[in-house]
Amino acid sequence: MNIIKLIVVAWLVFQSPSAWTAAYTPKDDAEVLERLPVATGERKRLRELRIQLNENPGDYRLALDLARDYIALGRSNSDPRYYGYAETLLNAWLRTNNLQPDALVLRATILQNRHDFQAALADLKVALKLNPRLPQAWLTLAAVFEVQGDYPSALRSCLALAKFSAALPAAICINSALSLSGQARPSYTQLASAVADVKGDPEELTWAYVILAEIAERLDLGKEAESWYQKAVALGRRSVYLLTTYSDFLLDHNRPAEVLDLLQGETRADALLLRLTLAEQRLQRKQFNEHADLIKDRIAAAKSRGDTVHQGDESRFVLHVLKDNQTALKLAISNWAVQKEPRDARILLEAAVTAKQPDAALPVIKFMEQTHLEDARLMPLLKLAKG
Template identity: 45%
Template sequence: MQHLRVARDCTKIEQQTLSRVVGPKMRLIGSRGVNIAPMIAYRRPPTHGDGMETKRAATFACIKRSETCFALILVVSLYGVSAAFAAPFTPTSDNQVLERLPLSAAPYDRELRTLRAALDGAPGTLDIALKLAQFYIRIGKIESDPRYYGYAQGVLQPWWNEPEASAKVRLLRAMIRQNRHDFSGALQDLAQVLSVEPGNIQAWLTRAVIMKLQANYDEARLSCLPLAESRDPLLAVTCLSDVNSLNGRAQASYEFLQDVLREREGASQDQRVWSLTVLAEISMRMGRNDDAERFFKEALGVGRQSAYLLAAYADFLLDQGRAAEVADLLADKTSVDSLLLRLALAKQQLAAADLPEFVAKIGDRFAASKMRGENFHQGDEARFALRLQGRAEDALRLAKANWAAQREPQDARVLLETSLAVRDRAAAQPVLDFLARTRLEHVRLKSLAAEIERLP
């Protein structure tokens, strides 16, 4: 956050807001009157004597609602950051058939055709290009289909490398870079966006997701705070509850989010799905399977089912030995790599005769990904190597590389399981240190860690 420019036009009233944001009483009242103080638990980072605390405070004090960021179209899908990235492609002629879009794209076909026709009729028009790129990203996130990120970058290619790219271009570029796991590049773009638009809610939300993914919980929490200025305070509450549930405050986060969600009956479908998914995952980590089941099913019944939600629920079912339900849930969703993997794991539990066919399909997809120079789903590949191929040493190598890039609970689990498979306690030490430092409440990780500790 050091690189964020402090707004110079803060009034005295705005400066006084500092005491509400990071003051001694730790009070923060969002624009809709929801007190999110219980979820802040702000731990002050070191200042290095450069006035950073004042800069942070002034940045948050001057936050206003942004009218320039597009609608929060990706609330739930922002969590789906594991999809591989497809490189941009420019056709050689207008008549060239690029690819037959999957059936899952059918609900979006009319709007896509309209936007593409508009851009064809006015090539080089940034506003139209932004709308089309936004729509591609939306589909890509909902479907966990990396091709749409490639399409989005292709649309933005005329402005992609501009040194003075607009905030709107930088924001979309950050989201595309996030998808390809270029987190450093994404954060640089977000910093530039927030330096000129400190109230850009989508930029803060994207930053919060990246910081949480990297287990930088203090910065994730700080990025959640400005979301209190959005039209729906449930956005900030969900963001803060999600972050705090990962570092020693699971019960408080669960109760707070559940209470606010109950009061926000008018929340959008996407927002409700995200909030319900967070509640399901908190419940699952705490070992409350009945609650997790209830929240997962409620989320699945609201609006369109995202690949992230389906994968999370499938993992929950697999852990309980409910493979037949996973097979039914994912039977027609094999176009998504992460869902194909979980379907194969279900077939393994069921001793299905066609398991080799699914193992071969997954292997082909990972091979194709490598040919494109992609290595952004190493956690799933480690799981595939360990569970479906019996290649424990290779699985551990992949799990280590994955942990170096991202540090969510599922990533910790993969590294612990692969370390156990080769009986390598030292390989698991980074996760053991992580669990001690973050105070993550997770019954399965606690059990795995105990097994690791018993290794000679």
């Protein structure tokens, strides 16, 4: 797996909406948890790597390669159990007397997937002290800072990434951070120009197209946003994050039937199940009640484990499906304390307005003023909250 693909996989992992299911760490690498629809080529590669690693258990590079493949599968299938496999493989190289920077970066990816951002940052800082020339570490650092709404720190990490990475990944990282800090229009233009001049691989272009679509949405360029989404889908690379953001776009434009077509059979990933359920609700489909009950069960299971870190989508479900305004607002406030992406700002604004508690939206209002975040989708909600 070359460095560009490592960077792309890292971004996709960081952008993927986490499942409500916690990662399970298997006791044995041979343990069969479930037969998943893994492509034949991927299955063959995993089998070969496992055989090689069993024959050479101390081979660090083999363990890293297999851990990266597990993380990529966890992301593409939205199955946290693969993260558990990866973490088990990495343990030998995460002991105090044997810390390896690449292993620390991969563990930071796993920690971020659990929304344990502070622990992820700690691992990344140690990794970069051991080796400051790690593109994946800088990209991962930028992603964590961006999720937390610390755009200046994200930009600094992207600029460091540019010293050790190819032009397009660095351009995507830099313009993503700038687009969230009051420079959406120039960032959009610069990134679109960078993409036009490059013939990247499908994963790299998926990353670029999704970022462009999101910036276009925030700039209220609906037709351009849809064009970028369609280009990303046409590349044929499975991405839960792409399907999630495109579904949200279609729901915003009152096109729930297209969401059903896009997400046909997509019930494994909780983020996609939620969008599917919201579309079924609008169309009054008979599957709506079944899927809504399934989401309730998954939320209840997460709470029984003490898992409270996936509250953005839970708030949206409670607000729009269960119609419980007060609970939705509490969830949105709790979620905002952990992460501050535009979607997190939106659900807090929606919940505050619906619950008729506009003061609860003050943290978002102040945040947008301080960061100069531009998002056309939030403006009507901001007016209602301020009013």
